[in-house]
Amino acid sequence: MTNTFLHSLTVDERAECLERGSLRARAVGEMLVQAGARFSSLSVILSGSAEVRRSDGLVLATLGAGDVVGEISFLQGADGRATADVVANTPVDVVDLSEAAIDGLLLDRPQTAARLYKSLAQVLARRLQATSQRVVASGSTATPRSSLAPKRPWPNGSRAPS
Numbered sequence: 818m819t820n821t822f823l824h825s826l827t828v829d830e831r832a833e834c835l836e837r838g839s840l841r842a843r844a845v846g847e848m849l850v851q852a853g854a855r856f857s858s859l860s861v862i863l864s865g866s867a868e869v870r871r872s873d874g875l876v877l878a879t880l881g882a883g884d885v886v887g888e889i890s891f892l893q894g895a896d897g898r899a900t901a902d903v904v905a906n907t908p909v910d911v912v913d914l915s916e917a918a919i920d921g922l923l924l925d926r927p928q929t930a931a932r933l934y935k936s937l938a939q940v941l942a943r944r945l946q947a948t949s950q951r952v953v954a955s956g957s958t959a960t961p962r963s964s965l966a967p968k969r970p971w972p973n974g975s976r977a978p979s
Contacts, residue, residue: 821883822861825936830929835861837922838912843867843905849886850903856890857897858913859937865909870902877901878944885940891916892937 823831838861843849849867850856862884869878869886880886880903890897923930 822859822885822936822940823883823933825932825939826929830926830932833926833929834914834922834933835912837918838914841911841913843909843911845905845907847905847909848902849905849909849911850890850899850901852899852902854899855897856887856899857895858887858915859891859919860886860911860913862886863910863912865905865907867903867905867909870904872902879906885937886911888937888941 823834826834840863841860843865849860852872862880862882864882866879866881867886868876869880870876886903887899890899919930919933922933
């Protein structure tokens, strides 16, 4: 189970996480996640594959067994919304780990929960690195620092440096 979301957990810990979740089956073309929708679970693909798509239909990634979806909106909490569509391109089985299930894991098995969150951080780091490499390869230029500065005054009344 190398390079998958649950890779850092023992076999018993994986089984416990999966038991805490709810199993869903999706047919080809069905959405696992819809962009803009509130999504407060982590979904782990158990079998099959799904595409991550922008609103214009551009495929950003293809995910398979062991991959996680819904991680961004899950981490954003109550205000979290999915940032892309995730659509099954084969029959897909997923297990949804709700916020309550993961909170229960934090209380009952804090070390397992810590490894789960570490694994989630590693997934996000790999995805950010891949995105950064694509941006560099495409020749896109970085956003000037001054355009990233806040437009409101800083607490002491001064403006952000340009």
